[in-house]
Amino acid sequence: MSTTSTPRRGRGRANTSGPRASFGQLLPYLFEHNKVLGFVIVLSVLLAAASLAQPLLVSQVITQVGEGGSLGGLVWVLIALVVIAGLLSGYQHYLLQRTGEGVVLSSRKRLINRILRLPISEFDARRTGDLVSRVGSDTTLLRAVLTQGLVEAIGGSLTFLGALIAMLVIDPVLLGLTVLVVAIAVTTVTLLSRKVRDASHAAQAKVGDLAAAVERSISAVRTIRAANATEREAVAVESEATGAWQKGIEVARISALIVPIAGIAMQVSFLVVLGVGGFRVANGDITIANLVAFILFLFMMIMPLGQAFGAIAAVNQALGALGRIQEILDLPTEDQDDREIAPLAVSVGPANAAILPDAPAIEFDDVHFTYAKVAVEPEGTPADDAGEAPLVIESRPVLHGVSFAAERGTRIALVGPSGAGKSTILALIERFYDPQSGVVRMGGLDVRSLERADLRRQIGYVEQDAPVLAGTLRDNLTLGTPEATDDECIAVLRSVNLGSVLDRDPAGLGAAVGEDGVMLSGGERQRLAIARALLAAPPILLLDESTSSLDGVNEQMMREAIDAVAEDRTLIVIAHRLSTVVDSDRIVVVDDGRVVGTGTHSELVSTVPLYRELAKHQLLV
Template identity: 45%
Template sequence: MAGRSPDAPARPIGVRRGAAMLRAHLAGAGPALAAVLALSAVDAAAGLAQPLLVHRLIDAVGAGAAIRGIVALLAGTIVLAAIAGAGQQYLLGRTAETMVRSLRHTLIGHLLTLPMAAYRRHRVGDLVSRVGADTAAVRAALTGGVVDAVGGALVILGAGIAMFLLDRLLLAVAVGVLALAVAVVLAAGARIRELARRVQESTGEMAAGVTRALGGMPLIRAAGAADAEIAAVRGAADRAWAASLRSVRLQALLWPASGIAVQLAFLSVLGLGGARVAAGALTVADLVAFLMFLFMLMMPVGAVFGAISTIAAALGALTRIGEVLDAPAEDAADRPRPGAAPDFSGAAPAVSFEEVTFTHDGAAAPALDRVSFTAEAGAVTAIVGPSGAGKSTLLELIERFAEPDSGVIRVGGADLRDLDRARLRAAIGYVDQAATAVSGTVAGNLTLGLDGVDEGRQRAALAEVNLLGRVEAHPDGLAAEIGEGGVALSGGERQRLALARCLLADRPLLLLDEPTAALDSRNERALREAIAASARRRSVLIVAHRLATVADADRIIVLDQGRVAGVGDHAGLLAGNALYRELARDQLLG
């Protein structure tokens, strides 16, 4: 499936495509929208009836007839218009909120299925802004722009018909003046949409700056960079302000256009109409009614002009939302083979690479270059090498966080391309290099993706990695909050929590990326024992720098500059592999 990354430029979305995007999110809203249209028609009809009733009132006063009934009808139309207006605002507001909820559900669901590379290329705060601020702009267009445009159009249509019946010549003069204002507003619509898109982008940039600063606060303060970060975020806020000010300035110039146009039309009609009354071609009552209809146009014409601005802003927001929704999901091109599943019984290697090459986006040289090796089932396979050799990339390819340029990767004898991603990942326990944790509790992180895990099993997993004492020392125990990204934990505690989660999941293949890097010797020993015990029941691939972590591995793969530089056990590589000997001697392994 073709698509673009969410940070790639997208063509602006017009009214037709914008309506098509929202149609799916308005499913089931037909009756409510029909009621809104009906109430808009009632509101418009009640308003249009008022000049006609005034016309009759003037005639009745002139003829000395009773006016009580006419006054009662006039009051009734005013009340009816108010009730209809309130009803349509409520129904449209409820429909808009439901539509935005559906749009956010879709947007969030798609955001969380993008390829991993998309998250690395794009700023998190900007993506969050699209879910929040951009969808709010769409809601404003539906609750304000659409109802104003529809209601205003109905009033304009009705008033136009009534004015046509009263005097065609005066109508032609009024339309000629108003048409100039409409042309100006329509011409400005594209500019407003572009400015609105810039406002949303600047808002997203500001949100990204705040997210970046809050996420790196310890580093920022330690580096004495707080003032620079504040200036950077304020700069983004200033750009959002400047873009908003340009939009406000343009809209401020357009808003009086409706009033000026109606007033010019009024003066033209008054002059010509007075002459026609003097000539006997028009009655005073007809002229008064015509002028009332003309004044009635001031509000709806202004509303339509305002609606054009609001809708243009929403189209700018929809363009940014569309950039995300048009980006392909990570499994968009997958064609899993029905029934394909990895076999970890030992009949096939747990993992095998066959001439695998992979290049990161924008990189000049491949991170992995024709890599081939096997990791046997039920064994511990260690991957070592200098920094930048491609060790972590190997694990990411096994998890299908990225796709190789060429070659074949097999897990449990099955080609990764034949496997459903969810089924593949359900067979793998993965601890990344950062030992990532999510905001929430210890228990929430420990059981992430797992159902029905009782506290006894959770405590047993924590005990295996020597973390139970630390958790039980906290007053809230398993319910203790660990903060955004696990900031309440040390690096070593995050690593142990991540490994405990893998052990609790009890999956047949473990991928561990430097799981002991932040541990002291006592906790490292406990973790090595947990890994060794785990290896009796499952296959383990472990990336490590410490000699103690890899010395007992069944097989060691040595990587250098993206290529396999040696394969063997610890003793054999010490004796026969110069790079491994150098790594061991320089303690890059330990």
């Protein structure tokens, strides 16, 4: 699609408040591993039991020593419990780490599947780097839910409850003082937890901004170097890095208030218990053995409390990241509404019916189309009541009542000035977008009544800036035809004069093309994209400026290759060089989103002033 008719990606900034996920939205990720988590919880119960038994045994040992009795096997039982608790803890840690990786994997799979199925309009409005950040950085934070205390906190809660009961039995007075200190700590953490979630979401949004800036700079590094703009670009990217750092510091600052609370609660509780407990031992209210046991239970109660505080911080950070993940997962896929659209489509036959043999291959009937561009206001714009920057929605009408037909087996050329809407016409045929009004038909059927996969199987599409995927020649050629043989791949490469690319690398079809095809010249990249379309041999070929980067010799070879496969196929070609399309069966002249003339070259020269002017500038009249 031409750059004049599509919204530019990356305008505006990321919304740093954005949607927040709830804990309920996190549960499906955990329930996918319910068997392992169930086993981990069982281990947590056993670990809690082994831990709670230890203070009781210590109390018995102190009592036996005080009374001069024999310790018997108490010491060995105590040692065994310590060893068992250590082994259970290590195995539980491994299971949690493995399950955490599983949660990250499943979330990444969901996100990748949704991103690759989003409507093209979403990619027009979103930055590539930010989407990459959601797949990489945001999903990683979900691991913290498991590895930093959630399930451990469940087991710790059992230890906490058991210790609480034991302390109540030993001395209710000391327990009351301890609970008072703990209640103050819990209240403080609860008040801070929401701030952690908000700050984490903002930090992840800034990481997305940074990823987008880095992606933009790397993808255009040659242009930046040639323009001597390296320093300015570095400063801009460093500014985004600084913004991410500042948000990270904000998360750290709030987390730093939470982390010491458990330690302070433990120290205060310990001092209170030690002072009041010593006084009660002196009065004979409790024994030294019971006081020691109470202190050990106190530590067992405070440690799970610290785990719970850590879990709260980890979960809130994960929920901040999950909000960004859910924002993408909640977006509709490209074909999500097709079942509702198809019955409303104006078509000659029912949905997915056979293409009518006598109907035009492609037909536009009074098609109107407008791009809707959504942008976020820049920094400093007053936020609305929800705390989000206001959105600006701009409409850009591109096509105004376009009508023409491409008969089966003919070659149709679309010509006109840049920005006239020619590439948009091809995008509508591919159903990257749907028109606001009017009908696009294939074989007499409204394209909206056809399954997108079936529709696109009938079409070979070569974009204006033909992209080359990182990988090998074969990877690029067989993107749509994975079943193609090596001989077929080699034949189509030689037909577009890419035999030299095969010959210059011993790997042949396995030769790497580099990121964005950097190992190929511009003309070679374009020919490779055309070869990919020719290999699929669909009944309809859409070529958007497919020879713009070619010299005269390669252009002629390309035309011969296209002519060879064009027999009994429909070609719709966009070209600025009229010399490449003067022999087309029909030429459609487009200007400002309107068809201003159709016919052969000679007819248009005499009847359409715009075409005559274009031909005159190119010395064709």
